[in-house]
Amino acid sequence: GNPLTHTVLRGAINKHGQSIPNYHYEDLVRLISMYQERDLQNSAIIIDANHANSNKQYKEQIRIVREVLHSRKVSSEIAEYVKGFMIESYIEEGSQKVTDRVYGKSITDPCIGWEDSEKLIYTIADNV
Structure with missing residues (x-):
């Protein structure tokens, strides 16, 4: 694979049509761990604040961005990896x-x- 990689976290939809967000602190820590296990260079995370992460509730984007900013504040690793947001x-x-x-x-x-x-x-x- 490409060693110069990034991930856009936009959540998922399960087989029942329910949104499964993946922007929470624990999700970010898990992804960073996966990056580190593979020794990837220039790894980055972009958070899509809408779509499945917000359950398509566009006003939730504001809260989601603030939550991720808080995660960046309490974890220097998360701050290093989270490079941006996609916002509708x-x-x-x-x-x-x-x-x-x-x-x-x-x-x-x-x-x-x-x-x-x-x-x-x-x-x-x-x-x-």
Whole structure:
């Protein structure tokens, strides 16, 4: 495999359709251990704060990012490996049908809006 690797943690969906998040402290420690066992170079973790990690509840992205930032704060190893976040963000909060034609509102996945995005970016900046 590729020794220069990264992982995007976006959660999973089990056979019953339930979301299984994988951004918690224990998940990060487990992944870091797997990286270390394989002696991979330049390993990195990106957290997808939406999708199965949020059970597709887009407003949960804010809490998830804050939780991961806390994990980075209490563990220097987690801080070393977690390099970023994927966040569903747009001008207007939520989503719409393509026929609704609301300017600045997603026509795909629901997103946090501009104000929440701005606050979250500043929170991330203050904690890295």
